[in-house]
Amino acid sequence: MTDEPEEETPALLESFETTEEIKISSDPLERVVGQEEAVRLARIAASQGRHFLLVGPPGTGKSMIAQALALHLSRPTEEIRVVHNPENPERPMVEVKESDEVSKETEFKGSAEGEFIDPKEAPVNVAERLGYRCANCGGYSSPKEAFCPKCQQTKVSYGRSTTNNPFGDLLGGLVEVTMAGMAGRDRVTTTRKRFGKEEVVVFERAGEMIKVLDQQALENRRNFEKLSPRKVIVPIDRNPFILATGASETELLGDVRHDPYGGHPQLGTQPFDRVVAGAIHSAHQGVLFVDELPHLGHLQRFILTAMQEKRFPIAGRNPQSAGASVRVDNVPCDFIFVGACNIQDLHHILSPLRSRINGGGYEVLVETVMPDTDDNRMKLAQFVAQEITMDGKIPHATRESVGMVIEEAKKRARTIDNSDKSLTLRLRELGGLVRAAGDIAVGERAKYIEGKHIRDALRRARPVEEQIKDRYGSFLGGVSKDMSTSERESSPYHYWNEHAHDDKAGYR
Ligand SMILES: Nc1ncnc2c1ncn2[C@@H]1O[C@H](COP(=O)(O)OP(=O)(O)OP(=O)(O)O)[C@@H](O)[C@H]1O
Numbered sequence: 473m474t475d476e477p478e479e480e481t482p483a484l485l486e487s488f489e490t491t492e493e494i495k496i497s498s499d500p501l502e503r504v505v506g507q508e509e510a511v512r513l514a515r516i517a518a519s520q521g522r523h524f525l526l527v528g529p530p531g532t533g534k535s536m537i538a539q540a541l542a543l544h545l546s547r548p549t550e551e552i553r554v555v556h557n558p559e560n561p562e563r564p565m566v567e568v569k570e571s572d573e574v575s576k577e578t579e580f581k582g583s584a585e586g587e588f589i590d591p592k593e594a595p596v597n598v599a600e601r602l603g604y605r606c607a608n609c610g611g612y613s614s615p616k617e618a619f620c621p622k623c624q625q626t627k628v629s630y631g632r633s634t635t636n637n638p639f640g641d642l643l644g645g646l647v648e649v650t651m652a653g654m655a656g657r658d659r660v661t662t663t664r665k666r667f668g669k670e671e672v673v674v675f676e677r678a679g680e681m682i683k684v685l686d687q688q689a690l691e692n693r694r695n696f697e698k699l700s701p702r703k704v705i706v707p708i709d710r711n712p713f714i715l716a717t718g719a720s721e722t723e724l725l726g727d728v729r730h731d732p733y734g735g736h737p738q739l740g741t742q743p744f745d746r747v748v749a750g751a752i753h754s755a756h757q758g759v760l761f762v763d764e765l766p767h768l769g770h771l772q773r774f775i776l777t778a779m780q781e782k783r784f785p786i787a788g789r790n791p792q793s794a795g796a797s798v799r800v801d802n803v804p805c806d807f808i809f810v811g812a813c814n815i816q817d818l819h820h821i822l823s824p825l826r827s828r829i830n831g832g833g834y835e836v837l838v839e840t841v842m843p844d845t846d847d848n849r850m851k852l853a854q855f856v857a858q859e860i861t862m863d864g865k866i867p868h869a870t871r872e873s874v875g876m877v878i879e880e881a882k883k884r885a886r887t888i889d890n891s892d893k894s895l896t897l898r899l900r901e902l903g904g905l906v907r908a909a910g911d912i913a914v915g916e917r918a919k920y921i922e923g924k925h926i927r928d929a930l931r932r933a934r935p936v937e938e939q940i941k942d943r944y945g946s947f948l949g950g951v952s953k954d955m956s957t958s959e960r961e962s963s964p965y966h967y968w969n970e971h972a973h974d975d976k977a978g979y980r
């Protein structure tokens with residue numbers, strides 16, 4: 473770092489004193505530094521619904537681009553549900569609801585659920601009969617307590633019931649007290665006069681609150697109960713970015729959970745209720761991102777099918793499980809696929825999948841360096857500001873320290889990528905330098921990250937291989953010094969290393 477003559481600070485960098493003054497874009501794609509081509513194509517992929525493959529080394533912004541792409545999509549408009557099929561419970565049906573229908577339903581359901589009130593706001597006799605109020609002393613307590621905590625008496629006063637049916641109430645109250653260990657009953661029906669008309673009101677016990685259902689709410693509830701039971705497996709209110717790196721088959725494609733009661737209508741859980749969406753379904757109308765794509769192995773084939781059909785059944789995937797006989801057909805999975813991998817692994821991507829991406833999208837080789845220009849130096853300053861803001865635990869950096877980060881970026885471009893007059897785009901590691909310097913500044917209670925902090929961090933944050941090289945002269949020298957003689961003798965590799973070449977028996 474010091475073997476480089478000091479550069480003049482270019483004009484753009486003089487536009488700020490500390491990174492505090494650098495504005496960070498609200499567009500996540502604008503925060504990606506130096507990957508203009510990838511960002512341009514990501515915008516197209518988002519607006520046109522194209523698939524995308526990002527190839528390049530670690531820490532250059534592939535995941536960042538994929539995530540930013542997802543934020544550029546419009547919000548999902550469809551919710552996916554699984555509906556009980558009374559004719560054949562093991563073949564639940566899929567139901568897709570548009571967002572306006574979903575919000576109408578939520579409203580409707582809310583109104584069917586009545587209104588919650590504090591027990592003290594309920595009519596006194598209702599609060600008593602539901603077990604919230606002690607009939608002897610008038611104290612309020614949880615209906616879970618059969619005895620009043622204030623006067624130690626049973627809360628329910630059977631003689632003082634003020635209902636039109638004292639016997640029913642007496643029995644009801646008694647049974648509940650002895651059976652459930654709770655005071656009162658869980659539901660009271662009364663009438664009230666409203667706008668000159670008599671109407672039925674139901675008060676229900678709801679934990680520490682009382683639920684009130686008026687005539688309209690009761691009617692809504694009745695209508696709601698008439699609908700077939702259903703389960704939302706992909707909610708309207710979802711994250712449009714689904715990370716499926718290293719997913720198992722069931723995580724990727726969905727599953728039907730096991731039920732020890734085999735879906736018995738009374739004891740078990742109904743099949744529709746055990747259906748779980750896979751990542752491909754959760755990514756419906758969003759982005760399915762798979763980092764290290766080749767590691768998915770044979771599962772790539774399923775992704776290919778899902779991409780082609782835009783629908784994929786959910787079935788129980790464990791043959792031992794009671795879920796195995798359940799299947800939901802035609803579950804939508806219309807996603808933008810974004811894959812990432814490094815150059816060495818490229819040939820492990822299933823070729824039909826490659827061709828699918830190529831035919832309906834873009835493949836990009838990300839950049840590892842960018843030219844050392846005034847503009848690009850300013851972009852690195854922006855990057856430092858972003859890293860500091862994102863980290864949240866370290867102070868902003870002075871212009872001088874940013875200049876040193878830039879020098880380091882230049883040095884790394886030369887040593888790692890053999891590229892002169894360039895700046896590295898292996899930015900995860902450069903971000904590590906900023907964070908390490910920030911930690912040192914925090915330790916010193918410094919207001920800003922300064923040049924000396926970067927210098928310290930550079931010394932401390934050297935990879936361990938380099939530290940070994942310094943101490944032992946070479947990396948291999950370190951390896952042999954690190955093993956004492958006896959260790960070498962007993963090392964599992966000892967025989968192999970020392971004898972295998974002259975003793976073929978070693979292979980058998
Ligand atoms: N081009 C870039 N612009 C701005 N910041 C970047 C860039 N590249 C990397 N970074 C920073 O490094 C972090 C890691 O980058 P990211 O996860 O996108 O790398 P990647 O290419 O997906 O790496 P990997 O191959 O290891 O998954 C980002 O969160 C960001 O802070």
Ligand SMILES: [Mg+2]
Binds near residue numbers: 534535536763812
């Ligand atoms: Mg990544």
